[in-house]
Amino acid sequence: MNIDRPLVAMEAEHGVLGALMHEPEQCEDIGAFLAASDFSDEDNGALYVMILGCHSRKVRPDPITLAEVRSELPSGDMTMVRAAEVMRDVPSASNGKHYAKILVERAKARQLYEVGQRLIGLSMTVGAIPEQISQAQSLVMDLNSEDEQPDVITMKQALGPVFEDMQDRLDGKQVIGQDFGLTDLDKIVRCIRPGNLVIIAGRPGTGKTVLGTNLADRIAVRKNGSALVFSLEMPNKELAKRSLAAEAGVHQDWIETGKAILDEDACTRITAAVAKLHKADVRICDKGALTFSRICSIARFEHRARKLDVIVVDYLSLIATDPTSKIQNRNLELGSYTRGFKALAKQLGIPVVVLAQLNRGIENRTVPKPKMSDLRDSGEIEQDADVIIMAHRDMDSERGKNGLTEIDVVKVRHAKPAGCLLQFQGEFARFVNAAAQPDEPEEARAPAKQVRQSSKSLLNSYNPRGGF
Template identity: 40%
Template structure:
């Protein structure tokens, strides 16, 4: 490796300056990370220094060796620290040392990114995947640049906040995108830019239906642009479901071709509305997160983007051989970061484990999210679908939307009506459950059962 990619003298000079004047450590720690040191022995000494500070111990040659007696090489920490202290040149140049160390670290990251791209190019991968990995690697470098400060004076933030308060008071502020379901909007207060909204449920409860319906509402009713990644259904299936949902045409008749005379005007109307919508679909299977990010950025640049739908998180391909729980957690955090980067709401569909089926009330909780608890941690909003098929109302399509987490509001729930034949949800028009049933915790549990009605088919 070229010596231009590191400077051992600068590393020794910075560590020596800390021993001369430990009060500099707060300023230095805000600019230089442990990983910025090239020499592993110097990185270990810097770690020991930070551990001393965190423990409230004085930072000197002896205390760092008490915290970490040995270097990674097995040599004495005390000897290494004493040598650096003895060669210290004072503190006047510490900022220069810190800058040099940081710059060299960034250069190494650039080289690593280039090597990663080169290795990807040598693998048997599609060109699009190689480009996506390269874009992701280069995007990660932005965090290494010395740009905005890590903190902001509250005085500088106040004008923007007061303006937002005034806009809300005057009714001119955006409250987030509507889902198309008024009762749900009232709870979550709209889909907000930068938020990750998780829609989860057991198999067959309508996760895809709800997610796609929201994307259709944003693009057909609100005039926005949406991108849906469907790794389970084809784009033709999604379009067919869109016609059924928006036209109120029985999906079974569309699939089988048994079209009735009064269906054609509905089909024509739905096709016309969907054709005008800025709704884009990607149905490639096994997409990785870098590839999803690349496609989403392309769409935002070329078409605009107001909402992003991921169906669903577990089907996103992994790039390594990590434990799947860790991999899904990493993907979840990446999707949250993508929402912040694009400044659009990202709707992520997820599966629930069957823990709720063993409870008396059958109600799912955010902790029931399958594959990784990180999904619950990353989510700004968690919407859980609960449809109890052991009850008459459940068999007839009555579904609870339980908002188990909402960063900008209180958790709550509402009831909607699933119209399985039209693959859509509509506001619930029936009699709400009694207070007694709510208190019993079985909102959808009734003693009588229907034999099943064709106008409320399951999804």
């Protein structure tokens, strides 16, 4: 039998307020996870804010001091009268934290109810069903993303995950994020991390699609992860052929013409590659004219079905304009997409990699090396992205004709921007490390291996004067 859950717990609201007036020290714990908006009654929420404010000023919150802060509550009731009633009716502070947790639960239940009402309204409103389904998914995902983590933590609590990551990396585990498997590029980027928006930009033919899809294949094939690729320009058959050529190391022409079957070595390589790719969780959506909201809808659905580790979108300018969009300027529209992809990355807790075109004007410059301002259509990409990678290959030079590609990481929030060279192997649809690179700087070399204590013990044994 279903039991109805009340959306309001007025006794618990009074219980929290009374407990904090009797024992203000609880403000430290309760204030870390309970918000004023979690109270259903506006007057109670206002009282809660005043109590926290008094405690922060080291003033004991009682009916008189609270009335000094604000004589009347939002309803017009007298602050002193309401506070005195609450303090009288709640004689003990022992269950304050428990009451606060009840308030958080009821607040989330009210949010769930409100989302349900909005979904009903959405279903009864005339509009494009795919777009409305995307809006509905976004509402539910936003609700689900709420957690019970405190708004404020101590520095020691914040340092804990840092030392755990340090230990895991020393132990050979990759926990910070995803790498490209390309030594010089990975030294610069230092992994693309959960919640990152990564832009890979270049003129046609420079290999930006290869760099993005190679990343997806690496995560799925070599790390047993999951990748979703939106290919708005290239059909899935072409992507599959490229992945096969890259993994097998067999010329794409041999695969297209069937020559690979006639060559024993190539056939062996392809057989081994197929075995790996068959098990790899790479999902491809090659539908054309997808709108931004539809891309997000598909991504959320796939992430719920099985957690994704990366999303690759090829490419930004091919995202179709939403028929219901009120944005008339294409630059502003694409800017809204990059903000949206950043929000999606944070919402799903995974990196989103978006490929972008560079402006054609780069070809008319004396020095055609790309700059941040060359990103086509949207100047907002620069502020939204966490990492911006630009690929450039000078086809008028000998090394450019041989596939040597300049990679400029012009923005990376967690490291220093720099550049490197990669070898583009177009026949195999892949990038590899470039040979004959300059010696590694002294400061970048790994420290000599020595007996060490665990990184966690460094944090646990650290005891500064006064403590945390």
